Amino acid sequence: xxxxxxxxxxxxxxxxxxxxxxxxxxxxKAVEYEKRLPIFMKDYFVYLKSSVAVSTRAAYLxxxxxxxxxxxxxxxxxxxxxxxxxxxxxxxxxxxxxxxxFLGDYCPRYYKEKEDHMLVYENNSRALARKKSSISxxxxxxxxxxxxxxxxxxxxxxxxxxxxxxxxxxxxxxxxVMIMLExxxxxxxxTDKEKVYWEKTKLRDKAILALFVTYGLRLxxxxxxxxxxxxxxxxxFKIYRKRGKEVLMPINQTCETVVMDYINxxxxxxxxxxxxxxxxxxxxxxxxxxxxxxxxxxxxxxTSICMNTSRDKGYSPHKLRxxxxxxxxxxxxxxxxxxxxxxxxxxxxxxxxxxxxxxxxRDIVNNFEWLDENEEVTLEDIQxxxxxxxKSEAKDDTDHIQDNSDHDIDxxxxxxxxxx
Numbered sequence: 001x002x003x004x005x006x007x008x009x010x011x012x013x014x015x016x017x018x019x020x021x022x023x024x025x026x027x028x029k030a031v032e033y034e035k036r037l038p039i040f041m042k043d044y045f046v047y048l049k050s051s052v053a054v055s056t057r058a059a060y061l062x063x064x065x066x067x068x069x070x071x072x073x074x075x076x077x078x079x080x081x082x083x084x085x086x087x088x089x090x091x092x093x094x095x096x097x098x099x100x101x102f103l104g105d106y107c108p109r110y111y112k113e114k115e116d117h118m119l120v121y122e123n124n125s126r127a128l129a130r131k132k133s134s135i136s137x138x139x140x141x142x143x144x145x146x147x148x149x150x151x152x153x154x155x156x157x158x159x160x161x162x163x164x165x166x167x168x169x170x171x172x173x174x175x176x177v178m179i180m181l182e183x184x185x186x187x188x189x190x191t192d193k194e195k196v197y198w199e200k201t202k203l204r205d206k207a208i209l210a211l212f213v214t215y216g217l218r219l220x221x222x223x224x225x226x227x228x229x230x231x232x233x234x235x236x237f238k239i240y241r242k243r244g245k246e247v248l249m250p251i252n253q254t255c256e257t258v259v260m261d262y263i264n265x266x267x268x269x270x271x272x273x274x275x276x277x278x279x280x281x282x283x284x285x286x287x288x289x290x291x292x293x294x295x296x297x298x299x300x301x302x303t304s305i306c307m308n309t310s311r312d313k314g315y316s317p318h319k320l321r322x323x324x325x326x327x328x329x330x331x332x333x334x335x336x337x338x339x340x341x342x343x344x345x346x347x348x349x350x351x352x353x354x355x356x357x358x359x360x361x362r363d364i365v366n367n368f369e370w371l372d373e374n375e376e377v378t379l380e381d382i383q384x385x386x387x388x389x390x391k392s393e394a395k396d397d398t399d400h401i402q403d404n405s406d407h408d409i410d411x412x413x414x415x416x417x418x419x420x
Contacts, residue, residue: 016226018280018289019240026054033061037068038086044141053243063134070102088147091139096155099139103132104157129159170315171322172306174330177213180306184209189305197285203266204282205298207258212299212317214255216324216342218242219292219317225281227263227270232256241343325350 011020034045041064048057068083071090077098078090107128112119123131136153143151172180183189184206187198198205211217211225221239230237235256236248251259259281270278273287280289300314307314321342328338329350339350 015240015246016224016228016279017276018224018226022220022224023054023244026058030054030058030061033058033065036065036084037061038084040086040088040091040147041138043145043147044138047141055242059130060134060137063131064138066131067102067135070106074106075102088142091142092148094152096152099132099135099152100155100157103128103135103159107131125159125161129161132156132159169322169326170319171326172213172303172315172319174327176303176306177323177327180302181206181209183305184302190301194301200285201266203258203262205302207255207262208282208295208298209302209320210255210258212320213324213327214252215249216321218321219295222317223282223290223292223295226279227281228279229281230259232260245343247343 011017013020030048034041037045045061048060052060065083068086071077071086071094072080072083075098077094078086080086080090107123109120109122112121136156139148139153140151142148184198184202187195187202190198208222211222217239218241221241224240225237229239230251232251236250239247239249241247263281267281267283268287273280273283277283277287277289282290282295284290284294296316299317299320301311302314303319304311304314325338325342328341329335335347335350338344339347342350344350
């Protein structure tokens, strides 16, 4: 009898079990992809294990399966009927032109026949760029590994991505953030049905929103937080970022208060919870770790209230990340400080949020007026002011001469006293 056994984690690292389990699921997914791919790629699989994050590894392998499926079923470049049967000889026959046709002609819009209908798939420039990256990584490795005689990636057509426009970045204004936090505090703007759940989760929801807009956390960074992630006596908490980076974040008074209120007054006690979630910070009413989907819905609900729009028009958690970035920059923090806080790979990403201060020169000049616009200045006023300034300068010169004279007398007295 093939019954699925419960998975237990034997964790001997200092990383929490939920992070280890999350990575394990991604690793298992990658292993399943590897089983579907040709055996000659085995060295490439080993290379990916040590060179990229586990999520990137799974994404690359998924793209390569998609490419191999195209080779077998659409391209006419091989007589093989199964991607598992592809050989390195098949790949030696692939030219740059074949990859360009795959990316430029097939991928943007392709069809999959189902039992009773035809599905149409489309890929935008960003999706095409990722597929190109996955394929390029494979062909470069096979060339370096001396499995292919030439490096054909130099002949791949460039894929131009649209340049991000600062004005297109969606985020909340500071006053909208205040309205959002007020809504989660008082329940204003919620429907009667939503208020039933709000009464049971308002402290949790408030803590989630406060952490998002203060630190600009990514969704999974927030979702994976545990009670043990926080060290309140030292005023810090630990998050696990992309590529397995562990980062200690200082906690301010606001976030410490909302998190502590949730733990003390609303979250179920750890001893009353199943072992796998007894340390999880944010729980559902079913006493399970909140899913990414539930967090998205929560954020969309409260952001739609502060923007006075429908629930489906609310913002995603990533828009709160953008909100945190622009709010910090508008408060006077440098883009390098914000880059470090938000874990941007490149400062140009942070500069996009700084561009929202496009009227900063005008604001500075308008708020730095030398003259009151209602005050009329006459020629006599200017002459009187100049006369007063002249007298003041003359007095300063007199005082300066007197100070120097006193200083000279002091020096003479010191000389005489030394001689004595």
